[in-house]
Amino acid sequence: xxxxxxxxxxxxxxxxxxxxxxxxxxxxxxxxxxxxxxxxxxxxxxxxxxxxxxxxxxxxxxxxxxxxxxxxxxxxxxxxxxxxxxxxxxxxxxxxxxxxxxxxxxxxxxxxxx
Amino acid sequence: xxxxxxxxxxxxxxxxxxxxxxxxxxxxxxxxxxxxxxxxxxxxxxxxxxxxxxxxxxxxxxxxxxxxxxxxxxxxxxxxxxxxxxxxxxxxxxxxxxxxxxxxxxxxxxx
Numbered sequence: 001x002x003x004x005x006x007x008x009x010x011x012x013x014x015x016x017x018x019x020x021x022x023x024x025x026x027x028x029x030x031x032x033x034x035x036x037x038x039x040x041x042x043x044x045x046x047x048x049x050x051x052x053x054x055x056x057x058x059x060x061x062x063x064x065x066x067x068x069x070x071x072x073x074x075x076x077x078x079x080x081x082x083x084x085x086x087x088x089x090x091x092x093x094x095x096x097x098x099x100x101x102x103x104x105x106x107x108x109x110x111x112x113x114x
Numbered sequence: 115x116x117x118x119x120x121x122x123x124x125x126x127x128x129x130x131x132x133x134x135x136x137x138x139x140x141x142x143x144x145x146x147x148x149x150x151x152x153x154x155x156x157x158x159x160x161x162x163x164x165x166x167x168x169x170x171x172x173x174x175x176x177x178x179x180x181x182x183x184x185x186x187x188x189x190x191x192x193x194x195x196x197x198x199x200x201x202x203x204x205x206x207x208x209x210x211x212x213x214x215x216x217x218x219x220x221x222x223x224x225x
Contacts, residue, residue, distance in 0.1 A: 042204070042215030043157065056212060091156050105156025
């Protein structure tokens with residue numbers, strides 16, 4: 001069974017530029033998460049989807065971050081414009097259902113904003 | 115704001131030594147998970163504990179959930195270089211489906 005796929009794996013951009021990350025969850029997983037992870041720290045939830053509905057986006061900085069999960073499968077996370085402080089790893093995870101279930105993480109996209 | 119503090123933050127030990135990592139909070143959790151993350155990869159779930167006082171073993175790893183469900187520990191016996199990585203605890207409070215991750219413990223086991 002294929003795991004969670006993320007692309008690109010690495011991205012280097014200049015500040016004020018836009019950037020987008022893509023995630024393909026495990027087939028059949030209804031719940032999808034986007035996390036931000038700073039170096040050596042634990043992931044912080046940005047947004048959680050149940051199918052195509054964003055059920056928790058309280059931690060998403062909506063002035064510059066946006067996300068979508070059309071058709072309840074793949075998801076895209078966008079930053080526009082990027083700031084220096086956005087440099088981090090962006091992790092996508094999926095689970096078969098909400099509430100205490102195992103989250104399967106992708107390898108992440110490492111973003112460097114110069 | 116819930117906060118999960120892990121200690122120690124960094125740990126470097128020799129192969130064969132034992133170690134314990136702690137995860138503490140002032141909040142009560144309905145369930146708590148432990149993950150291991152290797153460089154360039156996402157976290158991988160090791161265990162989920164849900165009952166106060168629960169102890170689970172995974173080969174040389176022993177996980178314990180505190181009686182009050184506010185803290186947890188991970189004990190590794192006879193550490194191996196393959197145990198090297200970032201260990202993360204994550205807790206979910208009752209009625210939510212949101213796991214809050216701890217601050218992380220970076221372990222390095224030297225051969």
